[in-house]
Amino acid sequence: MSKATPILSLKNVSKVFAGYRALNDVSLEVYPGKVLCLLGDNGAGKSTLIKVLSGFHEPTSGTLEVNGVTAVFKSPKDASNVGIATVHQFGGTFPLMSIGRSFFVGAEPTKGRGIFKRFDKKYANETAVREMQQLGITRVTDGDRLIGGLSGGERQASAIARAVHFGANVLILDEPTAALGVKEAAHVLRIIMQARNKGVAVILVTHNVSHALTVGDHFAVLIRGEKADDFAKGERTREQITDLMAGGEAMAELERELSTLTGTINQIN
Amino acid sequence: MSTQVKKQSVGFGSLIRRPEFGALIGALAVYIFFAIAGGAPFMAPGGSASWLNVAAELGIIALPVALVMIAGDLDLSVGSVLAASSMTLAILSGFYGLPTWVGIIAALLVGTLIGIANGYIVTKTNLPAFVVTLATLFAVSGLTLGLTRLLVGSTAVSMTADPTTKALFGTLLDGKFSVAIFWWLGVAVLVSWILYKSIFGNWIFAIGGDVISARATGIPVAKVRIALFAASGFGAALVGVLQTCMYNGAQVANGQSFVFNSIIAVVVGGVLLTGGYGSTIGVILGTLTFAIVNQGIYYTGWNADWAALILGILLLIAVLTNNTFRRLALSGGNKKEKKN
Numbered sequence: 001m002s003k004a005t006p007i008l009s010l011k012n013v014s015k016v017f018a019g020y021r022a023l024n025d026v027s028l029e030v031y032p033g034k035v036l037c038l039l040g041d042n043g044a045g046k047s048t049l050i051k052v053l054s055g056f057h058e059p060t061s062g063t064l065e066v067n068g069v070t071a072v073f074k075s076p077k078d079a080s081n082v083g084i085a086t087v088h089q090f091g092g093t094f095p096l097m098s099i100g101r102s103f104f105v106g107a108e109p110t111k112g113r114g115i116f117k118r119f120d121k122k123y124a125n126e127t128a129v130r131e132m133q134q135l136g137i138t139r140v141t142d143g144d145r146l147i148g149g150l151s152g153g154e155r156q157a158s159a160i161a162r163a164v165h166f167g168a169n170v171l172i173l174d175e176p177t178a179a180l181g182v183k184e185a186a187h188v189l190r191i192i193m194q195a196r197n198k199g200v201a202v203i204l205v206t207h208n209v210s211h212a213l214t215v216g217d218h219f220a221v222l223i224r225g226e227k228a229d230d231f232a233k234g235e236r237t238r239e240q241i242t243d244l245m246a247g248g249e250a251m252a253e254l255e256r257e258l259s260t261l262t263g264t265i266n267q268i269n
Numbered sequence: 270m271s272t273q274v275k276k277q278s279v280g281f282g283s284l285i286r287r288p289e290f291g292a293l294i295g296a297l298a299v300y301i302f303f304a305i306a307g308g309a310p311f312m313a314p315g316g317s318a319s320w321l322n323v324a325a326e327l328g329i330i331a332l333p334v335a336l337v338m339i340a341g342d343l344d345l346s347v348g349s350v351l352a353a354s355s356m357t358l359a360i361l362s363g364f365y366g367l368p369t370w371v372g373i374i375a376a377l378l379v380g381t382l383i384g385i386a387n388g389y390i391v392t393k394t395n396l397p398a399f400v401v402t403l404a405t406l407f408a409v410s411g412l413t414l415g416l417t418r419l420l421v422g423s424t425a426v427s428m429t430a431d432p433t434t435k436a437l438f439g440t441l442l443d444g445k446f447s448v449a450i451f452w453w454l455g456v457a458v459l460v461s462w463i464l465y466k467s468i469f470g471n472w473i474f475a476i477g478g479d480v481i482s483a484r485a486t487g488i489p490v491a492k493v494r495i496a497l498f499a500a501s502g503f504g505a506a507l508v509g510v511l512q513t514c515m516y517n518g519a520q521v522a523n524g525q526s527f528v529f530n531s532i533i534a535v536v537v538g539g540v541l542l543t544g545g546y547g548s549t550i551g552v553i554l555g556t557l558t559f560a561i562v563n564q565g566i567y568y569t570g571w572n573a574d575w576a577a578l579i580l581g582i583l584l585l586i587a588v589l590t591n592n593t594f595r596r597l598a599l600s601g602g603n604k605k606e607k608k609n
Contacts, residue, residue: 076485086485094478096546096598105475106486108468118466148598 005068007032007201008053008084008170013062015048022048024225025062030170035192035202037212040222041245046205049222050174053203054086055079085163086172093159095148099132099140100125102147103162131161135191153184157191164195171195172203177211189215209241221245289551291590292538295583296558303561307568316568318445324560325449326508328553330527331534332460333504335552337497338535339464341477341544342398344498346387347505347531349409351524354380355509356413356426359519363428364421370434373510380506381499383409388495398498406528414521427518439514449511456504461549473497477544533580534559537587541595558583 006029015023023045030036040046051057052064055073064071066082073079076086094102100121109120109127125143132140137157140150147155156176163171173192177185192215196202206212212219219236221229221244229236229244236244246254303311310316330347337344354376362372387405391398417424430439440448464470472493475483484490505527513519538555540547559580566576 077487080485080487094475094482094545096478096541096595097474101471101474102478105471105483106488108471110468118462119468119471146598 004031006030006065007067009065009068010049010053011063011065013052013059013064015052015057016060022225023052023059026222026225026227027062028220028227028230030201030203031218032169032201033196033199034217035196035204035215037216037219038203038205038222039207039209039212039219039241039245041207043224044222044245045225046222047174048225050086050172050203050205053079053170053172054084083167083169084172085166085168085170086174087156087159087163087176088174093147093155093162095146097147098125098144099147099150099158100128100143103128103131103143103158103165107166127165128158128161131165132157135161135164135194136187137161151184152180153187156180156188160191160195164198164200168200170201170203172205174205175207176204177206177208185211207245209238209245213238213241287539287548287594289539289548289554291587291594292551292554292558295537295587296554296561299558299561299565299579299583303565303568306571307565311565311568314443315445316564318441318447319567320557320560320564321450322447323564324556325447325453326511327527327530327534327559328453328556329449329456329508329511330501330504331531331538331552331556332456332549333497333500334531335535335538335540335547335549336460336464336473337398337501338532338540338542339477339544339547340473340494340497341480342391342494342497343402343532344384344387344398344501345402345528345532346383346405346409347501348525348528349406349413350380350383350502350505351509351512351527352519352521353383353409353413353509354506355513355519355523356417356521358510358513359426359428360417360420362430363426363518369428369430369514372428373434373438376510376513377503377506380502380504380509382502384499384502385495387502388498391498392491392494410521410525417521424522425518425520428513429517430514435514437514438511439516447511447515449508449515452507452511456507457549457553464549469493469496474545477546479545530559533584536591537583539587539591539594541591542588543595546595546598555587 008030010026010028013023013026014021026049028036038046038049048057052059055076055078058073064073071082094105097105101124104124109123110117111120111123112118129140129143132154135157137154140154147158150158160171160173176188180188189211192202192204196215204212204215216233218232219230219241220227221241223245307316330351334344334347357379358372358376361367361375362369383405387398387402390396391401394401414424417426438448442448464473472483472488475486475488476490476493480490505524508527509519509524512523534556535547535552536542536555537558538547538553539551562576562579562583566573
């Protein structure tokens with residue numbers, strides 16, 4: 001863990017909303033070219049943590065460091081300026097815009113000068129399609145197609161391609177596989193690995209343990225706003241992680257309860 | 270293989286899936302309908318002028334209103350803005366006898382400022398634009414009526430524009446075609462440039478599509494929305510100027526019909542009520558459809574009341590078509606959703 005400076009680190013971060021402690025003393029480190037999986041059940045504080053990392057919320061206490069230097073994010077713009085990009089569950093893009101146009105929202109390429117300065121649609125479309133193809137989305141060849149016409153995986157890919165194109169060095173993916181089928185999810189995981197191989201630090205937020213285990217280098221488990229565990233690849237088994245996420249003993253109890261239930265059903269049969 | 274996919278997406282299949290195509294069918298259908306029902310007089314230059322003149326005035330208002338709606342807002346205040354600006358021109362240049370151009374600049378300024386006020390209130394309070402602009406519709410209408418009575422002592426003011434201004438804003442070419450048609454063309458070119466060629470246009474689509482994501486990419490969302498309301502106010506004021514120069518005066522009740530007519534033109538033109546999608550060609554077609562029905566009815570010999578019925582039905586069909594388009598566009602490629 002001590003080999004390189006983390007590109008992004010959280011030091012004892014807490015976030016309190018009107019008396020409710022959504023995050024409590026959480027410390028994390030994210031390294032370039034590594035995938036950090038943030039695991040946790042619904043309401044564990046994953047979303048709050050993402051919002052702190054992407055500049056939507058300022059932490060109540062604790063600090064953020066970018067490349068070892070303390071940073072304060074007053075707005076999402078501050079976070080994106082240092083290369084932190086967030087991709088939401090449905091790709092966070094504009095469904096009724098074309099692939100080329102949505103790819104460059106807020107950073108439109110132009111050609112011409114003065115009053116003839118105009119949106120360079122050809123460049124936008126070509127770049128967007130090329131970046132998506134580089135992530136293995138070969139089905140998309142026309143930048144004029146609407147984002148809404150893409151599959152869930154392709155939308156994720158377009159959002160990830162966009163982030164990588166604009167020089168993101170920390171990519172936060174919020175439940176990218178939650179709404180996808182098995183094949184599509186596998187494709188998104190492959191894209192995550194490609195981003196990782198390009199040297200991007202990836203924070204993968206998920207409650208799907210097998211997806212996390214497939215791509216993760218490092219794992220952190222959140223329970224009720226606190227970091228319950230923090231371990232590297234291979235240090236825990238799948239069962240240990242699932243138990244931890246569900247709250248350990250509670251899970252064993254549930255299993256016992258369920259087994260009596262199935263027992264009853266078997267008796268009926 | 271890849272070129273095949275490309276061809277498919279720009280072919281007929283994707284064309285008919287665009288809402289503008291519905292607007293084109295609608296415009297053609299009503300034209301053919303009234304060409305048959307109205308006969309030769311409808312198709313003669315005089316007949317064409319009658320609906321083109323109506324379309325021009327409506328179109329100058331509908332195009333900027335369409336931009337507001339693509340960005341996800343709504344502007345109902347255009348009716349009162351038109352009345353306020355035409356009154357400003359008539360009072361300044363007619364009642365007080367100032368040069369016509371002074372009155373015109375003041376009128377356009379009044380319209381733009383009301384638009385900015387709309388935008389400012391909407392973005393500061395986060396209230397729906399529907400409510401805010403409904404409030405301005407009434408407030409400005411009351412203000413115009415009150416001030417006009419106070420200053421002039423009547424509700425109608427006459428004005429004679431100087432010859433140059435009259436030629437630019439208020440003449441009929443060949444005794445039939447209003448110069449407003451050329452202003453409409455100009456506004457159409459300008460709005461198309463803004464929407465498709467400028468960076469600003471991309472921001473409009475993005476704000477209407479997903480305002481939170483748009484803000485996250487650094488787009489100055491509030492400024493864009495205020496600018497669009499200002500443009501809408503300017504468009505309504507321009508029509509106020511055109512009408513005042515054409516009819517040599519203004520009345521306080523002018524323009525109220527544009528409130529809903531502009532929305533009908535925009536929606537029939539394929540702009541989604543939810544924002545995020547729309548096209549200038551669609552809005553132009555929607556405007557033409559409205560004007561053809563509105564004027565064509567007089568050539569049929571039927572009671573003009575039936576025009577409103579046709580427009581109502583067209584509006585309903587258009588909203589249904591647009592909704593279907595939106596659903597298809599949002600679920601495209603996702604087979605799970607299609608089953609619903």
